[in-house]
Amino acid sequence: MKQDILGKLEELGYRVTPQRAMIVAAINHSDDHISAEEIYAQVRAKYPHVNISTVYRTLETLKEIGLVTETDMGEGRVRYHPAGKGHHHHLVCQECGATIDLDETVLSNLKDALRREYGFLADLRHLAIFGHCVKCKQ
Amino acid sequence: MKQDILGKLEELGYRVTPQRAMIVAAINHSDDHISAEEIYAQVRAKYPHVNISTVYRTLETLKEIGLVTETDMGEGRVRYHPAGKGHHHHLVCQECGATIDLDETVLSNLKDALRREYGFLADLRHLAIFGHCVKCKQ
DNA sequence: TTTACTGCAAATCTTTTGCATCAAC
DNA sequence: GTTGATGCAAAAGATTTGCAGTAAA
Numbered sequence: 207m208k209q210d211i212l213g214k215l216e217e218l219g220y221r222v223t224p225q226r227a228m229i230v231a232a233i234n235h236s237d238d239h240i241s242a243e244e245i246y247a248q249v250r251a252k253y254p255h256v257n258i259s260t261v262y263r264t265l266e267t268l269k270e271i272g273l274v275t276e277t278d279m280g281e282g283r284v285r286y287h288p289a290g291k292g293h294h295h296h297l298v299c300q301e302c303g304a305t306i307d308l309d310e311t312v313l314s315n316l317k318d319a320l321r322r323e324y325g326f327l328a329d330l331r332h333l334a335i336f337g338h339c340v341k342c343k344q
Numbered sequence: 345m346k347q348d349i350l351g352k353l354e355e356l357g358y359r360v361t362p363q364r365a366m367i368v369a370a371i372n373h374s375d376d377h378i379s380a381e382e383i384y385a386q387v388r389a390k391y392p393h394v395n396i397s398t399v400y401r402t403l404e405t406l407k408e409i410g411l412v413t414e415t416d417m418g419e420g421r422v423r424y425h426p427a428g429k430g431h432h433h434h435l436v437c438q439e440c441g442a443t444i445d446l447d448e449t450v451l452s453n454l455k456d457a458l459r460r461e462y463g464f465l466a467d468l469r470h471l472a473i474f475g476h477c478v479k480c481k482q
Numbered sequence: 483t484t485t486a487c488t489g490c491a492a493a494t495c496t497t498t499t500g501c502a503t504c505a506a507c
Numbered sequence: 508g509t510t511g512a513t514g515c516a517a518a519a520g521a522t523t524t525g526c527a528g529t530a531a532a
Contacts, residue, residue, distance in 0.1 A: 220511085220512095221505085221506050221507070221510095221511060221512065222506080223505080223506070223511095223512065223513080225512080225513070226512085242496080242497080243496085255513095255514075256513085256514085257513070257514045257515070258496095258497090259497085259498075259499080259513080259514075259515085260512080260513060260514075262496090262497060262498070263498090263512080263513085264512095266498095278416060278418075280416070282495080282496080282521095282522090283495085283496060283497090284496090284497095297458065297462060297464045297466070299464075300467065306462060306464065308462075312457070313454070315453070315454075316451070316453075316454055319450070320435065320473070320475075324435060324444060324446075324478075325477070325478035325481070326435045326437075326444065326473075326475055326476070326477055326478070327475045327476045327477075327481050328435070328473050328474070328475035329438065329474050329475040329476070330473070330475075333473065335458070335464075335466050335468070335471065336466070336467050337458075337464055337465045337466035337467040337468075338464070338465045338467070339463070339464055339465075340462075340463035340464065343463070343465050357532095358486085358487095359485095359486060359487065359530085359531050359532070360531080361486095361487065361488080361530080361531070363487085363488070364487090380521080380522080381521085393488095393489075394488085394489085395488070395489045395490070396521095396522090397488080397489075397490085397522085397523075397524085398487080398488060398489075400521090400522060400523070401487080401488085401523090402487095404523095420497090420520080420521080421520085421521060421522095422521090
């Protein structure tokens with residue numbers, strides 16, 4: 207049961223600052239994927255002095271260590287999610303913006319095929335597939 | 345045989361300006377996918393007066409009409425490709441940046457499954473899948 | 483002639499960076 | 508006390524926009 211991001215940070219020799227704790231909390235408590243700006247807003251509500259560059263630097267660190275993953279949902283900005291919290295894929299409707307979550311297993315065939323045929327190890331942890339949802343297909 | 349982007353533009357009542365002609369030519373003559381900045385550089389070589397905002401506005405128009413498609417290859421900028429010129433998918437290595445092209449048919453199973461099971465009409469025309477290539481897997 | 487298109491300059495938006503200060507260990 | 512982390516301000520890079528002038532139809 208090691209999805210304790212702060213513990214992991216400490217374990218790896220990173221300093222556990224209040225800013226980092228609040229940034230990690232914001233990511234953990236988000237049901238959905240969360241953007242840097244949203245994290246910043248949440249943290250600033252309790253601790254008005256934080257700077258958004260701290261948010262970006264912390265996210266950079268967490269990505270490097272592999273504690274959070276990044277997904278481009280096609281909004282012109284990236285969203286974050288705790289790596290330990292289960293992966294899923296997203297269907298993003300280009301018409302209405304709806305996002306539908308797919309189970310982690312849905313693309314496992316694809317992943318296997320890519321490895322077998324191309325020797326390519328696909329990172330599908332947070333793939334976003336664009337298209338049109340049932341409603342917007344007309 | 346209607347992959348004549350300029351003809352289509354005219355047909356739809358858009359004005360065919362020399363700038364648009366050169367932008368379309370740059371996209372058409374690119375083997376690979378091409379970025380706005382690269383289009384701009386090519387056009388400017390012959391016609392130094394163009395402005396990059398014209399490039400962006402033209403690309404916006406061509407996207408709307410469905411004459412070009414956009415792919416995010418994870419470079420922090422988007423790349424363009426004529427919609428009529430055949431689709432393919434990309435495997436992008438996050439280690440060395442290599443991009444491998446997949447045949448259009450590889451993901452057809454996936455597309456069918458998404459339509460069947462989710463009623464989702466996936467636009468896989470230029471999907472980029474990130475991961476690690478044979479060399480970088482170690 | 484009409485009005486869509488262009489060039490220009492400035493703005494916007496997200497993310498990054500240099501540097502001096504500060505605080506976690 | 509060290510050194511990594513932070514805040515601030517400024518930069519960077521891609522893309523967008525307002526506006527007046529220009530040219531395609």
